[in-house]
Each structure stands twice: as C-alpha cells, then as structure tokens.
Amino acid sequence: MPYTYEYPRPALTVDCVVFGAADDGLKLLLIERAVEPFKGRYALPGGFVDMDETTEEAARRELEEETGLKASFLEQLYTFSRVDRDPRERVVSVAYFALVRPSAVVGGDDAASAQWVDADELPPLAFDHDEIVRVALERLRAKIRYQPIGFELLPPKFTLGQLQRLYEDILGRALDKRNFRKAILRMGVLDELDEVEEGVSHRPPRLYRFNKAAYKRLAKQGFNFEI
C-alpha cells in the first residue's frame, strides 16, 4: 500500500459512450461485466486514469484495450461525480463520447465481451451508466444538427440516402428527402463522385465524400453547418 495522501481522494476513471451506425439503426458499444458489482449487467467500456496520461488519452487507451476499436471521433462529454455512483468507493468519472465507422462495427469482437446493442432498446446498465448514455444521446442529437459529425459514422463514400437515414435514426423523425438534399448540397462540403453504388435492385445511387478541407475553410469564414 505505497500511496498515501494527507486527505482522501476520489478514484478517477473514464467511461466511453461509443456509437456506431449499422443498416438497422444506431448502435451503442457495451461490455458485459464479469465481476461484481453489477456482474452480468452491461456497462460502458472504461477504466482508471493513469498518472502519466490525460483523461482523453485514458479514454482512447481503455477503448482500444477493451474493444480493439479506435474512435474516428472522440470528445469529452461530461464528468459524473455523484457520491454514491459506485457502491464500492467514491469514483469520479470523466465520460467521453465517441463515434466509429461501420467497418469497425461489423466483424467478430476483439474483446470477447464487447457487444453492439440497439441504441433505442438499451438494457438497464451498471452504475449510473444509463444517465451517462442519456446525456450522450442528447449531445449526439444536438450536435449532429450543427456539426458535420454524421460522416464519422459512415464509410468514406456514401449515398445521400444513407446519410439521410442516419440523420433520421439519430433525430428520431422523418426528414423531407428533397429539402434534406438541397440543404446538405448547398453547404458545399460534399464532393460528388463519378461513382454509383452497384448491386442494388433499383436505380443506383450516386456516391459522395465529405470534404473536410472545404468544411474547415468555410468554418473559418464563420459558415455554420446546420441541418
């Protein structure tokens, strides 16, 4: 027991709320707990913050250790500090909000117990993780309307139909196809490719790519992405 302090200290952890998009909707990455407390329940991936890393570094490290995934987008969500949020001892947790591309979603789990679960049919979670997920979903719904983060959930080349379905899944309501297209194309942050998606049993949709450089240029001029 080598570490002693003059005053007691809360333990400090990170938790990751990781969203992915699949054909059948928005998914959340969860771990099934193997030990008490909350043995058998699902929980967010996460763990303790080391002394030589920032909380963001801890979040990326834990995410990779527990699930094998690298987030294409990761930002701090909120710090949760309810005194009784962990029944064992005082633990303050910095939650992170992450998005991963679908190539990471499909395929067997590197970490045996990590699973993708439908974001709109979540089981009860361990600790205060229900609340953390609720806050993360709020953030996702708010943020997708004014920041181009939807593209972090799609493959590099995508159709406007895929993009619209993603927005509809996240916002939980239908969007007008014509107005959605007009709005998103007007912004000038999508490159129209000379390619279509093959092998569909209807008119093949054109593929687009998000132009990050164009977006950054516009953003610097005060332009506002907004759906």
Next chain:
Amino acid sequence: MPYTYEYPRPALTVDCVVFGAADDGLKLLLIERAVEPFKGRYALPGGFVDMDETTEEAARRELEEETGLKASFLEQLYTFSRVDRDPRERVVSVAYFALVRPSAVVGGDDAASAQWVDADELPPLAFDHDEIVRVALERLRAKIRYQPIGFELLPPKFTLGQLQRLYEDILGRALDKRNFRKAILRMGVLDELDEVEEGVSHRPPRLYRFNKAAYKRLAKQGFNFEI
C-alpha cells in the same frame, strides 16, 4: 498521513469561471494568489473536491467561500487534465461556468483578494487558467445565441438597450437595434412591464422581465431560442 491507496491518484479540484456584467462591459472574477506557485498572479476561484460532495456542490461551496457570491447560473464547463498543469503534483480539475447578477458585482469584495477584471483585457493567469477562460468565453459566446442565459447577467427588470449592449459585449460585434428587438420580442419570453427606467436624460426606456415559465413552456414544445 492516514489515506493510503493501492495505486496513485490524481488530486481532484474544481475551478470556477464567473462572469458578471458591468456598465463598462463583461467582467471575470479572479483571485490574487497569496502563495507559491504563481504567487501574485491572478487565478480562478476553486479548490479541492470533498469526499461527500459532487463537483457541482464543490464549485458552489468554493465560490461562496472564496468570494461570497452565489451563482444565478452554474454549469459544468470541461474537465482539464494535462499532466503538468500543476507544477506541484498531478491535479485534474473540473471547471465550472457561472453567471452572476450585477447586484453581486458592485460593492466591496467579501473576500479581500477577489476582483472583477475586464474580460477582454485579462492578465496572464496561473496554471492553465488562461486556457480554461478561453474555453469558457467560447462557451458563453456560443451559448448566449441559443439559450436565454443573458438574463442571468442582468437585474430582474431591464431595458432592451441593456440587453442588446450585453449581447454586443459578449459577441464582440454591433447588432441592428430594430432587428434585435423584433427577434427577441417575437419569441414571447419577455414580459413588457408598465414601468420605465427613471432618471435618464433622454426618453425613458421601458422595462422588461424574463418570463422563465413561458420559456420553459415553449422549450418543451421544441421552440428554439435563437439570436
């Protein structure tokens, strides 16, 4: 040295970025440090999180202990965790963002060393507090456009001129008087009072009051406050 742990733990603190509005612009509340490190420099009010309080409770407690102020608005800003942000030891700090009304701004400081400083002429601050303030100003500028937090900086009864000057101070640009009035009155969250401000050497301006209940009702219906 009674508190021992199996693994080392960062210390956990809170810092408060407190904004107030005065006649001559936006102010930030700072403390002059009496001890090393950064002795003599200005710093944000803050301190250690106790084991039996949330970080928000700690922020309110520290703010009152160090400055005598109660925030009319307080929300979590961001958690800062750079490994070297405190030269003495590893300290992770949860920063809070607070607004106080002008009655709290004027008058002698309860805490001798607390001072209001112009938000646009800040001296260099201790630790990473420059960065924390930068993030807080960004948040304030973004948030005032889509949340009715400006009223937390004004007295309960205010004129539209005061409100507009506040918005101009925070956003750093002039706003068209007619358009500003139309926009803010159209929302229907201000009560027009049967009172005017007396004692001014020009046409006496009408007083208004923010109607929180009306705002909440509208917000529940999906209405968006936006300037």
Next chain:
DNA sequence: CCAAAAGTGTTGAAACTACACCCATGG
C-alpha cells in the same frame, strides 16, 4: 412490367437584412 429507391422544381410563407426617421426626457 413491377417494385424499389433515386432524383428533381415550384410555390407560398416566414424570417432576415438593411436602412431612416420621429419621440420623450434632462440639462
């Protein structure tokens, strides 16, 4: 030829921008 999703244009209503003048008070 049928099903399925892709793709496109218009119109009326609302909001946004820019702009100039009169009003009520104190000094």
Next chain:
DNA sequence: CCATGGGTGTAGTTTCAACACTTTTGG
C-alpha cells in the same frame, strides 16, 4: 433647443416547408 438614447415600419432577399412526379435499375 440640443443631445441622447428609445422606439418603430418597410421592402427586397433568402430560407423554409410542403408537396408529386419521373428515372433507373434488378428481378
């Protein structure tokens, strides 16, 4: 009567919401 900020209306432009039909492919 002057200075000061308060207070208002309008016209042109842009954006928004709502809506229906044609196109291209696979089966």
